[in-house]
Amino acid sequence: PPPAPPPGFLFSSSGLIGRSWSMLFAAADFDVEMYDIDEKQLQGAMAEVRTQLAELERLGLLRGKLSAEQQFSNIRTTSEFEDCVRGAFYECVPENIELKNAVHTRADAVMSDTCILASSTSALLPSRLAADIKHKNRFIVAHPTNPPFYAPLVELVPSPWTDSDVVPSTKALMEKIGQVPVVLKKEIEGFVLNRIQYSIMREGWGLIKDGIVDVDGIDKVMSAGLGRRYAFMGPFETAHLNADGMKNYADRYATMIEGVMSTLKSNDRFGGPVLEQIRTELEARIPLCDLQERRQWRDRRLAALTQLNQRIDAE
Ligand code: NAI
Known part of the structure; x- marks a missing residue:
């Protein structure tokens, strides 16, 4: 069995992702210590977390068994970076390799030999991020899906030097807080989620470029078609169910x-006239001034989907 998770998961910076992680760990009754170079950002994050927890409680969507106020009391802020580095340290600073390296070097200097050093990076490879630190064997990428509260997938990506206990112990920790970890056996550009996301975008882009379908059509194929199933199961299980098992699916459709x-479409530049066409269509459908309202529309649906899943799981 994997070693027990660290006693307190202490970390962070208080941006969008750091804030979400702090809520998720606090809900599972871990102590969370948040640090940010920007004191105003830290205080703003605390106010936002308190509001969000109260709202989730009102909607019946709180994770775990603690009340919103109990969860909030598990989160503290600190102006001392070193206070954040304990059983585990989770870096959530902007996607900039120099900045991340500087934060990791600082953690490296004070962390114990058993501490886990994790990064939320969206795309930087762990072997590059951890190349120059002393504790490179304790480093792992834990890439969340935005918003982590409603999209529980987290990709765990070790570097070639990551100790064998770090992956199972991080996986156990993620499961303990209710996230859904997927472990990559080795690193690859874009990890898995973005490789699949970009494959869909590349094909959609080519179909629009070749005049087969418009942007609205691609979006509907996903939201009214594939996405309806993908909210519950992936493409391989879909295939398995769409015939008498996967073998039969291959026999019939290979x-x-x-x-x-x-x-299938090949690579194209992510710009130029096709981008103009896509942008124009999208802005006609959702003007830039309505983006915030549309995000709230999206979040209401994500919350409702979470409630639906919880209800069906409990049946
Ligand atoms: P953000 O810009 O909202 O937050 C970054 C925070 O880091 C800010 O509060 C900033 O004040 C703080 N910061 C900057 N320098 C610092 C330092 N030296 N020490 C401590 N704190 C510092 O960024 P966001 O969106 O939360 O992204 C964080 C990481 O998560 C990035 O690597 C990003 O690629 C990744 N990520 C983001 C997703 C998203 O959809 N926003 C999804 C998945 C991963």
């Missing part, structure tokens, strides 16, 4: 699938 796959 020739057709290989034929279509051989015509």
Whole structure:
């Protein structure tokens, strides 16, 4: 069995992702210590976390068994970076390699030999991020999905030097707070989520460029079609259920699938006239001044989907 998770998960910076992690760990009754170079950001984050927890409680969506106020009392702020580095340290600073390296070097100097040093990076490879630190064997990428409260997937990506206990222990920790970890056996650009996301975007881009369908059509194929199933199960389970098992699916459809796959779109520049076309269509549908309202629309749906999943799981 993996070693027990560290006694307190102490970390962070108080931006969008750091704030979300602090809420998730606090809900599972871990002590969370938040640090940020910007004191105003830290205080703003605390106010925002308190409001969000109260709202989640009102909607019946709080994680764990503690009340919103009990969860909030598990989170503290500190102006001393070193206070944040204990059983585990979770770096959530902006996606900039120099900045991340500076924070890791600072943690490296004070962390114990058993502390886990994790990064929320969206795309930087762990072997690059950890190359120059003394505790490179304790480093792991834990890439969340935004918003982590409603999209529980977290990709765990070790570097070639990561100690063998770090992956199972981080995985156990994530499961303990109710997230859904997926472990990559080795690192790769874009990890898995973004590779799949960008494959969809590349194909959609090519279909729009070739005049097969418009932006609205691609978005509907995902939201009214594929996405309806993907909210509950992935493409392989879908295939398994769409025939008498995966083997039967391949027997029936392999020739057709290989034929279509051989015509999939190739790389294109992420810019130029196709971008103009996509941007224009999207802005006609959702003007930039309405983005905030649309985000709230999205979050209401994510919350409702979470409630639906919880209800069905409890049945
Ligand atoms: P953000 O800009 O909201 O927050 C970053 C925070 O870091 C700010 O509060 C800033 O004051 C603080 N900070 C800057 N320098 C610091 C330092 N030296 N020490 C301590 N704190 C410092 O950024 P966000 O969106 O939370 O992203 C954080 C990380 O999470 C990035 O690596 C990003 O790629 C990754 N991520 C972001 C997702 C998203 O959708 N926003 C999704 C998945 C991962």
